[in-house]
Amino acid sequence: MSDGSLNLDDFGDLIERPDSGVRRDAEERRARTGLPAGALGRLDELGEWLAAAQGRVPVEPVSRPKVLLFAGDHDVASLGVSARPAGGAHALVRAALEGTSPAAVLARRLGVPLRIVDMSLDCDPDGLPEEVTRYRVRRSGGRLDIEDSLTAQEAERAFRAGMAIADEEADAGTELVLLGDISVGGTTAAGVLVAALCGTDASVVTGRGGGRIDDLAWMRKCAAVRDGLRRARPALGDQLRLLATVAGADLTAITGFLLQSAVRRTPVVLDGVVSAACALVAQRVAFRAPDWWLAGQASGEPAQARALDRMALDPLLDHGVTAGEGTGALLALPLVQAASALAAELPVRAAEPDGADGAGGSGQDGGRPGAAEALDAT
Numbered sequence: 001m002s003d004g005s006l007n008l009d010d011f012g013d014l015i016e017r018p019d020s021g022v023r024r025d026a027e028e029r030r031a032r033t034g035l036p037a038g039a040l041g042r043l044d045e046l047g048e049w050l051a052a053a054q055g056r057v058p059v060e061p062v063s064r065p066k067v068l069l070f071a072g073d074h075d076v077a078s079l080g081v082s083a084r085p086a087g088g089a090h091a092l093v094r095a096a097l098e099g100t101s102p103a104a105v106l107a108r109r110l111g112v113p114l115r116i117v118d119m120s121l122d123c124d125p126d127g128l129p130e131e132v133t134r135y136r137v138r139r140s141g142g143r144l145d146i147e148d149s150l151t152a153q154e155a156e157r158a159f160r161a162g163m164a165i166a167d168e169e170a171d172a173g174t175e176l177v178l179l180g181d182i183s184v185g186g187t188t189a190a191g192v193l194v195a196a197l198c199g200t201d202a203s204v205v206t207g208r209g210g211g212r213i214d215d216l217a218w219m220r221k222c223a224a225v226r227d228g229l230r231r232a233r234p235a236l237g238d239q240l241r242l243l244a245t246v247a248g249a250d251l252t253a254i255t256g257f258l259l260q261s262a263v264r265r266t267p268v269v270l271d272g273v274v275s276a277a278c279a280l281v282a283q284r285v286a287f288r289a290p291d292w293w294l295a296g297q298a299s300g301e302p303a304q305a306r307a308l309d310r311m312a313l314d315p316l317l318d319h320g321v322t323a324g325e326g327t328g329a330l331l332a333l334p335l336v337q338a339a340s341a342l343a344a345e346l347p348v349r350a351a352e353p354d355g356a357d358g359a360g361g362s363g364q365d366g367g368r369p370g371a372a373e374a375l376d377a378t
Contacts, residue, residue, distance in 0.1 A: 006156055006159065006160065006240070008239055008240060008259075008285045009285075011259045011262075011263065011285050011286040011289070012285070012286045012287070012288075014263045014286075015259070015262045015263055015286045015288050015289050015292075016288065017288050017291045018049065018052035018053045018055075018265075018291055018292065019052050019055050020052065022051050022052045022054075022055055022056065022057055023048050023049070023051060023052035025051070025057040026048040026051035026052065026057050026058075026059065026343065027048055029057055029058060029343075029348060030044055030047070030048070030343070030346075032348040032349050033346045033347065033348055033349065034349045035346070040339075040342060042316070042339075043335070043338060043342055044339075044343075045339075046294075046316075046335070046339035046340075047059055047339040047340060047342060047343025048343070049267075049294075050062070050267065050336070050339065050340050050343065051343060053265065053267045053292065054175075055265075058343060058344045058345075059340050059343045059344050060175070060340070060344065061337070061340045061341050061344045061345070062175050062176050062337050062340045063175065064173055064174055064175045064176075065112050065175060065176040065177070065178060065333060065337075066112060066114075066115060066169065066174045066176075066177055066178065067103060067107050067112055067113065067115065067177075067178045067180070067326045067329070067330060068115050068117070068165070068169070068177050068178065068179055068257075068326075069096065069103070069114070069115070069116045069117070069180045069181060069182050069325060069326050070117050070119055070162075070180075070181050070182075070250040070251075070253050070254050070257070071089055071090075071092075071093050071116055071117065071118045071119060071120075071121055071132075071181070071182040071183065071250060072089065072118070072119045072120035072121060072140070072141060072181075072182075072183050072186065072248050072249050072250030072251075073086070073087050073088075073089045073090075073120060073121055073122035073139075073140040073141065073183065073184055073185065074140065074141050074144070074149070074183060074184065074185025074186060074188065074189055074248050075140050075141060075142055075143040075144075075185070076143050076144050076145060076185045076188050076189070076224050076228070077184045077185035077188070078143065079143075079145070079220050079221075079223075080216075080217055080220050081185065081188050081209075081213070081217060081220050081221035081224050082184050082185055082187075082188075082209055082213065082217070082221075083209060083212065083213050083217070084184045085184070086122075086184060086185070087122035087123075087140060087184065088184050089121055089122070089182055089183050089184045090121045090122065090123035090127070090128070092182045092184075092325065093116055093118065093121065093128065093132070093182050094128075096114065096182065096325065097116065097128075097129070097132070101325055102323045102325065102327045103180065103323070103326040103327045103330060106327060106330040106331065107326075107330060110330060110333060110334070112178070112330065112333065114326075116132050116182065117132065117135055117161075117165060117253070118132050118133045118135070118136050119135060119136060119137055119158055119161065119248075119249035119250040119252075119253050120136065120137055120138050120139065120140055120141050120158075120249035120250055121133075121136070121139070121140075122139055122140040123139075135161040135164075135165070135253070136249075137150070137154050137157050137158045137161065137249040137253075138150070138154055138249060141185075141189075141248035141249060141250075142248075144188070144189060144192060144224070144227075144231070144245070144246040144248075145223075145224045145227035145228050145231070146227070148231075148244055148245050148246075149189070149243075149244065149245065149246055149248040149249075150243070150244040150247075150248065150249060150252065151244065152241070152244055154244070154249065155240055155241075155243050155244035155247075155249075155252050156240065158243075158249040158250075158252040158253045158256070159240060159243070159252050159253065159255065159256035160256060161253050161256065162252070162253035162254060162255065162256025162257035162258075162259075162260065163256045163257065163259070163260040165253070165257055166256070166257045166258075166259075166260035166261040166263075166264055166266065167260060167264065169261070169266060170261070170264035170265075170266050174266065175266075175267075176266075176267050176268070176269065176333075176336065177261065177266060177267070177268045177269070178268075178269045178271070178296070178326050178329035178330055178332075178333060179254065179257070179268050179269065179270055179271060179275050179326070179329060180271035180272065180274070180275060180324060180325050180326030180327070180328075180329055181250055181251075181254065181271070181272075181274040181275065181324065181325070182324075182325050183248075183250055183274065185248075186248070186250065186251065187207065187209045187273050187274060187301065188209075188221055188224055188225060188228070189228070189246055189247050189248055189251055189274075189277075190251065190273045190274045190276070190277035190278075190301075190303055190304075191205045191206050191207070191221075191225045191273075191277075191303045192225050192228035192229050192232050192246045193232070193242070193246065193247060193251070193277040193278075193280065193281060194273075194277050194280060194303040194304075194306050194307050195225060195229050195232075195303070196229055196232040196233055196236060196242065196246075197236070197280050197281065197284060197307075197310070198280075198306050198310060200306065201226075202222050202223075202225040202226035203222055204302060204306070205225065205302050205303035205306055206218065206221050206222040206225050206302070206303070207273065207300070207301035207302050207303060207304075208301075208322075209221070209301075209322075212322065228246045231245055231246065232245055232246045239255075239281055239284055239285050240252075242281065243255060243281065247278075247281075250274075251274060251277065251278050254274070254275060254278040255278040255281045255282050255285075258275075258278060258279055258282040258289065258293070259282050259285060259286060259289060261292065262282075262286065262288070262289040262291075262292040265292070266292070267292055267293070267294070268292060268293045268294070269293070269294045269295075269296045269329040269332055269333070270293055270294065270295050270296060270313070270329065271296055271297070271299075271324065271325075271326050271327070271328045271329040272297070272299040272301065272304060272322075272324050272328055273299055273301035273303050273304035273307070274324070276303070276304045276307040276308055276311075276313075277303060277304075277307055279293060279307065279311060279313075280307040280310060280311060283310070283311055290311040290312070290313060293311075293313065294313070294316060294332070294336070295308050295313040295314065295315040295316065296315065296316055296317065296328045296329035296330075296331065296332035296333075297315050297316065297317040297318065297319065297321060297328030297329070297331060297332060298315040298318040299321065299322055299324075299328060300320055300322060301322075316332040316335055316336075317331055317332050317335070319331070
């Protein structure tokens, strides 16, 4: 990409799967701990996945996670498809910044930094910190049922913003990203993306959202997804055009972030239906990318269930949490950290020949590719 153009096909070449040789080494090390096979259940699988992602055995315990929330408003909310008022996402952002949202409370309790990126909030940017607003593309997004959410130029700008943020987090040493969104109308956009990519009808993917809307609002939402789906289908051959048509700046940035994070070998825990929908778009771009992601929780949204099934991602938790904003991913974090601690610290039964505990194909270090080796996000 030396000419600065954005070609999504490049991701298919740049994204590699986590190291399978290292994963085999992790499996062999686990077998030498003396614990019965299956005694740790899914924790074994998580530990081996982390080892492959890090490129090292034993795995490094996860000590530098971060919550990353992309924020935006969607004009489709003006149709009464959400339990929250249209243009109201900025109030949710302020609550998170003030530490009073569920995700902020959990992040504080778990000692995890929380970063919010405003992509398209419907408010004056001067009312929020500069580090929150510096990537903003526009104010709110077009009404997806009757018009494009973004222009082509705005979609590329949002996508590149997501890529740049992935590079920033990788360069800062973030070991695991807990990815979510703060949006009003975002689950409607997510439903359109999932219905389009899975080839299903609007009613199959339309859920009640984080605010658990009533039946009348659900019918309005279903109609909006149906109309958005009609507009999205012609764009299925061009994923950036699809995002511009119905996704909005926040979902477009999440998609760029997910792909570039896979390039940089940064593991990601997906939160709810919005991040799952963006992951499904990213899978269409690069089929190996989902190997870098975990599904933190089952939110109960039908579109999320469809998307995760298509990507063969099995949620770690299922507690019926619909709060969004990274809450489900945060709840899954202690499970991931427990898996990494066990994989790192359980002793093996007997001494092995030199190098037996070392990493496989990519070496003990594993290391992430530098920004210069990844897609240019500028």
